[in-house]
Amino acid sequence: MTVFIISGKKGALDDLINERFAGDKENLIMILQAINKEYNYLPRPALTYVSTRLDVPLSQIYGIATFYSMFSLEPRGRNIVTICLGTACHVRGGERIKERLESYLGIHAGDTTEDMRFTLETVRCIGCCSLGPVVTVNEKVYARTDSEKTLKTLDQYE
Amino acid sequence: MRITKKDHLKKIRAGVQDSLYAPPLLKLNIGMATCGIAAGAKEVYDEAREIFKKQDVLVARTGCLGLCEEEPLVDIQTPGQPRIVYRRISAEKVLELVEAHQRAEYPEKSILGQMKDPRSVLEDDIDNPLNGIFSSNGIPTLEEIPFYDKQLKIALRNCGYIDPESIEEYIGRGGYFSAFHALHAMEPDDIIEAIKISGLRGRGGGGFPTGIKWATCRKAHGEKKYVICNADEGDPGAYMDRSVLEGDPHSVLEGMIIGAYAIGSNEGFIYVRNEYPLAVVRLVEAIKQAENYGLLGDDILGSDFSFNIKISTGAGAFVCGESTALMRSLEGRVGRPRAKYIHTVEKGYRESPSTLNNVETWANVPVIMGKGAQWYATLGTEKSKGTKVFSLVGKVKNTGLVEVPMGTSLRTIIYDVGGGILRKKKFKAVQTGGPSGGCVPEGLLDLPVDYERLTQAGSMMGSGGMIVMDQDTCMVDVARYFLEFLQEESCGQCVPCREGITRLLQVLNDICAGKGKDGDIELLEDLSDTVVKLSLCALGGTAPNPVLTTLAYFRDEYISHIYDKKCPGGVCKELFYYEIDEENCNGCHVCFRKCPEQAISGEKKELHTIDQEKCIKCSICYEACKFDAINIK
Numbered sequence: 015m016t017v018f019i020i021s022g023k024k025g026a027l028d029d030l031i032n033e034r035f036a037g038d039k040e041n042l043i044m045i046l047q048a049i050n051k052e053y054n055y056l057p058r059p060a061l062t063y064v065s066t067r068l069d070v071p072l073s074q075i076y077g078i079a080t081f082y083s084m085f086s087l088e089p090r091g092r093n094i095v096t097i098c099l100g101t102a103c104h105v106r107g108g109e110r111i112k113e114r115l116e117s118y119l120g121i122h123a124g125d126t127t128e129d130m131r132f133t134l135e136t137v138r139c140i141g142c143c144s145l146g147p148v149v150t151v152n153e154k155v156y157a158r159t160d161s162e163k164t165l166k167t168l169d170q171y172e
Numbered sequence: 173m174r175i176t177k178k179d180h181l182k183k184i185r186a187g188v189q190d191s192l193y194a195p196p197l198l199k200l201n202i203g204m205a206t207c208g209i210a211a212g213a214k215e216v217y218d219e220a221r222e223i224f225k226k227q228d229v230l231v232a233r234t235g236c237l238g239l240c241e242e243e244p245l246v247d248i249q250t251p252g253q254p255r256i257v258y259r260r261i262s263a264e265k266v267l268e269l270v271e272a273h274q275r276a277e278y279p280e281k282s283i284l285g286q287m288k289d290p291r292s293v294l295e296d297d298i299d300n301p302l303n304g305i306f307s308s309n310g311i312p313t314l315e316e317i318p319f320y321d322k323q324l325k326i327a328l329r330n331c332g333y334i335d336p337e338s339i340e341e342y343i344g345r346g347g348y349f350s351a352f353h354a355l356h357a358m359e360p361d362d363i364i365e366a367i368k369i370s371g372l373r374g375r376g377g378g379g380f381p382t383g384i385k386w387a388t389c390r391k392a393h394g395e396k397k398y399v400i401c402n403a404d405e406g407d408p409g410a411y412m413d414r415s416v417l418e419g420d421p422h423s424v425l426e427g428m429i430i431g432a433y434a435i436g437s438n439e440g441f442i443y444v445r446n447e448y449p450l451a452v453v454r455l456v457e458a459i460k461q462a463e464n465y466g467l468l469g470d471d472i473l474g475s476d477f478s479f480n481i482k483i484s485t486g487a488g489a490f491v492c493g494e495s496t497a498l499m500r501s502l503e504g505r506v507g508r509p510r511a512k513y514i515h516t517v518e519k520g521y522r523e524s525p526s527t528l529n530n531v532e533t534w535a536n537v538p539v540i541m542g543k544g545a546q547w548y549a550t551l552g553t554e555k556s557k558g559t560k561v562f563s564l565v566g567k568v569k570n571t572g573l574v575e576v577p578m579g580t581s582l583r584t585i586i587y588d589v590g591g592g593i594l595r596k597k598k599f600k601a602v603q604t605g606g607p608s609g610g611c612v613p614e615g616l617l618d619l620p621v622d623y624e625r626l627t628q629a630g631s632m633m634g635s636g637g638m639i640v641m642d643q644d645t646c647m648v649d650v651a652r653y654f655l656e657f658l659q660e661e662s663c664g665q666c667v668p669c670r671e672g673i674t675r676l677l678q679v680l681n682d683i684c685a686g687k688g689k690d691g692d693i694e695l696l697e698d699l700s701d702t703v704v705k706l707s708l709c710a711l712g713g714t715a716p717n718p719v720l721t722t723l724a725y726f727r728d729e730y731i732s733h734i735y736d737k738k739c740p741g742g743v744c745k746e747l748f749y750y751e752i753d754e755e756n757c758n759g760c761h762v763c764f765r766k767c768p769e770q771a772i773s774g775e776k777k778e779l780h781t782i783d784q785e786k787c788i789k790c791s792i793c794y795e796a797c798k799f800d801a802i803n804i805k
Contacts, residue, residue, distance in 0.1 A: 042504035043487050047446065074505075081506045081663075082487030084446055100408030101603065101639045102565035104653055110790060138490070138657055140447050141411030142210050143563055143637075144240030144571035153449070155210035 027060065031067055039068050043078060046085060054094070055086040091126040091133035093171040096150045100139030103146035107160065111147055112136060114161035118168075131172070174466030176474030178352055181343055188344035192334070193290065193301035194251070197228045198273060200266070201247040203332060205236035205418040206450050207411075211243035212262060219263035220270075229270060235419020237332030239319055240572040242284060247332070248273055254306060257314065259284040278311060285314040292329040294346030294542050318588045319570045324551070326559050327375075327412075327535040328575045331419030336454050339461040342422040348467060350541035354430045355475040363434040363541070364390060370545035371557030372537075376402055376493070376530030377605065377634040378710075379556070379623035385527055389435045389517040392525035397437040399428055400521065400528040403444035403451065404498060406490040407606030408657065410637030412561040413531035415573050417444065417451035420535070421458035425481065427534030429472065430541060432479045435527050440481040443498050446488060455483055490607075490661035491711050495520070495528045497663065508663045509709035530635065532561055552578030556622035560633070566603075566640040567594045576621075583617040586640055597642040600741075601725070605634030607654045607661075608714030610721030611647060630721040632714070646741030647726040648733050652680040654718035662711065669712030672703035676719060686746035688734035696723065742804035745789045749805050752780050756801035763793035763802065 030048055035041035042064070049060050056079055065072040079085045097103075097112045112123060119127055119134055126133040142148045145157035149164050156167055175181055190196065202208070202217045220231045237245050242259035246266070249255050250273050258269060259282060272279050286309075289300045300306075306313070314320045325331075334341035342348070354363055368383030389397060401424055405413040416424065428440050444452055459481055462468040470478045484502050491497045492507040499521040501507035520526025536558060540548045551558050556578040562585065565571045569591035576585060582602060586592070593599050601611040610631030612619065619625050623633050641650065655677040664670045676699050679692055700716030707713045723730060732738045739747035752763075752772075759777040771787040774780030782793075794802045 038504075040502070040504040043501065044485060047485060047487060077506050078487075078504075082489050084488035101637065101653070102409045102571075104408075105566050105639065105641055105645055105650075107791075114790075137447060138406070138661075139408035139410070140206070141405070141414040142207055142240075143409050143411055143565035143639075144207055145210050145243070146565070148210065155206065157207075157210040 027063060028067075031064065037068070039070055042068060042070060042075070043082070046075070046079065050085055054090045055088055058087075089126070089130070091130045093131060093152055094133050094135060095168065096135045096137050096140075097123070098138075098140055098142070098146065098148040098150070099136045100143060100146070102143035103139075103148055106146045108147040111149060111159070111161045111164055115164060118165055132168070173464075174474075175348075176466065178349075181349055181352060184340050184343045185346070188338075188340045189298075189301075191230075192341060192344050193249075195230055195249050196251065197230050198251070198270065199230040199232060199249040200270070201232050201234045201249070201332075203236055203243060203245040203247075204233040205331075205415055206448070207236055207240040207415075208243045208245065209450070211240075211260075213244035215263040216244050216246065216261055216266055220266050223267050224270070232335055233337075234334060235331040235336050236415050236573065238323075238328065238415075238573040238575075239284065239570060241570050245284065245332075247287070250274075250276075252305065254278075254309060254311060255287040255290065255302060256311065257284045257287065258282040283311060285317050285320075286311045288313040288315055290333060292333065292345045293326055293539055294329065294349075318591065319572070319574070322580065322584060322589050323575050324559050324577050325575050326539050327416060327423070327532045327561050328573065329420070329539065330423065331415055331573075334420065336419050336421060337457050339422060339458065339465060339467075342420070346542065347422055347538065348426055348473075350538040351426045351429045351467070352473050354541055355433055355473050355477055360390060360434045360436065363430060366545040367434070367537070367540065370540045370548040371552070371555075372533065372540060372548070373556065373623065374530060375532035375536070375560065375635070377608075377632060379633060382529060382533055385517055385529070386431065386435055388515070389525045389527040392518045394525040396439065396522070396524050397435055398521045398524060398526040399432045399435060399437045399440040400498070400502070400526055401428055401440070401442040401534055402493065402495070402498060402528055402530045403442055403448075404486045404493045405445060405448075405531070405635060406493045406661075407635050407637045409563065409565055409603070409639045410606060410635045411563050412573060412636045414448050414451055416531050416535050416561075417448065418454055421451075421454045422462070423535040423538060424531055425458055425462055425468070427529075427537035428481060429467065429479055430537050431527060431529065431534065433477050435525075437527070438478050438480065440479060441484055441502055441521070442481060443484050443486060443492070443502060446485045452483065452485060459483070489663075490657075491663045491709075494709050494711060496709070498528065499526060506663075508665050509711070511708055532636070553620060553622045555624055560621065560636060562636045562638045564590050564638050564640070566638075567597065567642040567645070568592070568640040569594055578622045579620040581618050581620050582612060585621070585638065586617070590640065593640065593642050597644065599640070600643055600645055601641045601647065601650075603631075603639040603641065603650065603718075604637065605632035605717070606637050607657050608632060608710065608717055609634045609637075610717045611641070611650060611725065612721070613725040615725075630717065630724055632717070644741055644743070646684075646739050646743035647722045647729045648680065648683055648739075649741070649743045651718045651722045652677065652684050655680055655715070658711065658715045662715075666706075666708040666712065668703050668706035669708065669715065672699055672707070672712070673715050675699055676703070676716065680719070683730065683733045684739075684744040684747075686733075686737050686744070688730075690734070692734055693723065693727070693730055740804070742791070742794070748789070749784055750782055750787060750789065750794060751803050751805045752782060753801045753803050754779055756799050758799060758801070760799070762796050762798070766792050766796045768792065
């Protein structure tokens with residue numbers, strides 16, 4: 015059987031399901047969020063395991079994994095670059111940053127570079143509208159940015 | 173310690189008055205909401221902590237004071253001196269600033285304004301702590317700055333004034349007294365009556381009267397009832413709820429406690445967007461503190477009422493802001509809305525009666541109970557009472573969060589509070605109500621903002637996003653943008669929404685790509701009509717609003733796109749080109765240096781030209797030119 019390691023602990027998926035989320039089906043989305051956070055995506059073996067443990071059909075889990083935009087069924091890069099395309103960022107040029115990054119990284123939004131260094135994503139608003147356009151890399155927010163500044167920022171991430 | 177008596181609350185309140193209003197040492201309050209942190213407040217905070225760890229200087233964090241444009245904001249309290257808020261303070265500047273203060277000097281360039289009266293609406297039982305300290309010393313007060321002058325802070329009463337992770341400071345500004353009074357001295361029906369009298373309506377956008385919602389839920393049959401806080405603030409361009417959760421999470425908890433008691437519920441949920449990690453952290457901490465003081469859990473505040481709150485994080489689905497979808501998501505399922513022939517107040521979460529209100533609605537409740545429903549009802553217009561928080565963003569000078577009485581005109585909000593349009597450009601439209609809202613043109617700027625008037629104008633209040641657009645915005649592109657958003661976010665279960673929005677988007681994409689044809693406008697109108705009438709939920713039912721309002725107010729732009737193949741805003745790349753104006757170009761060479769495609773040629777001090785073959789219309793030259801010498805053709 016596959017052993018899942020979460021936060022460096024073996025067998026932690028069980029603990030996560032049981033202790034943090036009381037083995038409750040209602041917490042399925044939050045369980046998937048925790049797995050997604052650990053691996054940067056939802057590995058199929060983990061989903062199969064959750065399905066058995068919670069007695070929820072895998073098809074239903076697949077439904078959730080594809081309905082909510084934060085989940086990914088494909089491995090993602092070491093760094094997640096997210097361009098905000100909320101309305102305020104849109105009118106201040108978010109789209110142009112996206113085009114520039116796409117051509118620079120040679121991928122489309124939603125994809126990952128071959129060397130797994132970057133995954134490029136878009137989001138509709140992170141609530142930093144006053145400081146747009148905004149780009150986030152992993153958890154860090156870069157405000158009042160533009161394509162040139164963003165390209166320079168990316169150099170800091172390996 | 174468990175709070176069971178009013179004296180306990182009073183004691184805590186008295187205990188923090190000094191740290192709130194008369195700190196014994198110089199105190200830095202650094203605005204650390206997401207907006208502040210994005211602008212560098214975390215670095216300022218860390219730096220200040222490091223520099224002053226051995227010195228007699230207090231360093232504290234607060235939420236957002238609203239003027240996000242000028243973040244990081246640092247508010248300095250010095251014993252016996254004016255309390256001054258500084259703007260755009262970087263980590264490098266902070267030491268200099270404090271040293272100046274210690275010499276009783278106030279670096280003029282960085283001053284935003286001094287506080288005249290920091291009390292919240294719930295604190296008129298204490299004297300203004302700045303009496304005798306505030307003086308007309310030439311430093312403008314925050315109230316004299318147009319941005320703050322027209323505002324009245326109810327939902328945002330504590331944002332920027334307290335440490336959001338300190339329940340004591342919340343109590344220090346009159347918090348939890350309303351809950352105490354409600355639980356000990358009022359019957360549930362009296363509370364509901366008070367909410368009805370106050371005229372409070374849903375701040376999430378629907379505008380349904382909160383009192384009626386609570387009354388129906390109270391009367392509904394069901395062993396268990398639930399109260400839910402909708403913090404799934406999905407409208408792009410709106411971040412009122414984020415700011416309240418990050419700056420004053422207890423105001424929401426207190427509102428929910430009062431609501432739960434009124435309805436007869438012992439279990440509550442806060443459904444918060446996953447895109448707001450800091451809000452989640454602050455809520456988790458707030459709930460823990462409230463539990464420790466006996467404000468949540470069993471026998472709250474020494475009464476026999478029990479109530480618990482759990483947090484559930486969303487996973488990125490706009491439609492989950494819709495009440496029935498949200499409740500399904502809470503149940504751990506796919507968030508698809510259902511038809512509302514049975515309302516959620518009768519059968520909602522787990523098929524039980526559920527009251528769902530938005531963050532801002534909950535945050536208003538303690539003030540209504542504390543100041544009285546009659547007082548609240550004096551604010552606003554005939555049918556829309558109280559205040560509304562808006563996030564004023566886009567091409568406006570003072571971007572930020574503003575809270576104004578209902579009925580304030582759009583012109584006041586944009587030109588007085590917002591300071592007008594950026595870079596002296598011409599105003600074109602203001603978009604309100606998020607993707608389901610609409611674009612309001614210049615001719616309607618004197619419209620007093622309330623639920624009915626905005627709906628009459630074809631837009632809606634929505635959750636409060638207000639995005640200002642200038643002459644460089646293409647209204648067809650704006651409609652296309654929102655439809656693209658809605659097409660991605662449609663849950664897909666009903667055909668009119670799923671296919672209707674997709675078709676609308678295809679037509680708009682064609683128009684923006686220069687492939688618009690005769691009959692497209694009529695097709696858009698026809699499709700919109702179908703989507704509005706036949707969609708299952710409000711997402712579909714209001715989805716065509718951006719198309720319909722832009723068609724109503726900016727039809728000429730559609731005509732230029734379709735018939736003249738021109739985009740007057742200079743946004744749709746197939747439909748315009750840049751040309752250098754022979755008269756205005758003085759050969760400053762800035763565009764030459766900035767062009768990423770080397771498409772501009774010309775010697776210094778000579779007329780420059782653009783090679784149309786090479787130009788990618790990235791607009792860098794257009795934005796860089798200070799002499800209006802780049803024209804959109």
